Amino acid sequence: MEVLYLFLTCFVAIFLESFLVALGNFRFFFLLNISLFRKVNWKFLLTFSLISSIILDVIYHYVLGTNLLLVAIPLLLMLGISLVVPLDYNLPGYSVKFLCIFVYYLLLAFVPGLILTGNWASITGLMVGGMVLKAVISMVFCVAFDLIWSRLRKREEGTKLRSL
């Protein structure tokens, strides 16, 4: 059953990633990773990240592992910050997430090109503005996802209590 979930999640993630990239250059794959982090089993998340990132690398014609690296670095940063700021569902917690998403978009601007060609991409003020805007919109998604997730968990717990 878990394998089916995994393939379904991968397929939905790739579908939405392609759709949202065309719509407004939003990266759904990373959003899903940051939202599912510490919410699902780490093995499931790792497998999902590995498979989806390889597929997306092929679709975007990146060197394999680029997307996984782009996801891992901001998450590593988030882990580092979490030693100081707790990652709760409050303003400081979401601020850390906002920073991570911004860093992800910043890395996305030059890391794939750097790996492929070895050249640094130039980043303009307009691009940074766009990154901030996308990070803000992504934050809205994260908040909505957390709300839905917490409600689902409560319902599950309620069902368990009733069954007990």
Place this chain on the structure above:
Amino acid sequence: MKKNTTKGENNNIVVYISLLLAIILLLVDGLSGLKGLRNAISFVFEPVSFQTNVAGSKTREYFQTFVNLGNFRKEFNDLKIASYEKEAQYSNYLILKNENEALKKQIALGNREVKYVLGNTLRDGNVDTLLIDQGSESGIQQGDTVSVGNVFVGIISNVDLKGSVVRLPSDGNSHLEIVVLKAGNETAVSANILSSGVISGSAEGIKVENISMNSEVTDGDVIYINDSKVGGFFALGYVVGLSSNPASTYKTAFVSPILDYDNLMQVFVRTE
């Protein structure tokens, strides 16, 4: 508490493993290349990605319409203004067109085409009228002027299909306005008009009346038809038998016609 911490640490491990795997993949793909794997994934997922990408682009275009709503409104207003300008230009054009049409009509009226119909005279024994062999079939109408060159013959009084009756100036019903000019200076018309008058047919001949008492009209002066019914200057004849009654306010005279109406062979009927 310890269990929770262990679970959190387990979750964190995904980041480290991901980072490690990413570096391994980058190295493997960079060094040896994974062409087969790439081709297999591309074969399955590229079409899916393409279709969703197209759908996303279309959705973006749809939303772009709302984003550009301000520009569309501005463009619409500009087009409206341009449309009004064009409408104003068009109405101006219509005014000019109407004016042009009116001028064309006016010019057409000013330059009426005149056609001359050649008619042969026929004898009928009447001295005050003349019969010709051209009628309505040739476009002749009642009131048309009959002349020979610049000399007045008469006015068409009756028209049949193939014949017409010309009323000569000597006819009792013929009344025409004339001007008397000094003989010998026909070219300078306005400078030599001695008097105006009216001719009418009578048993004695063509009688001229209403010649101004103070005019210097003498026998031998030239009489020209100047009547709106005729439409133009036509020579008629010479003044003869000028008489002046001291009790009257005008002089009378008779006309000696230039043409001998009895010997006319052909005449021209001016039709419009």
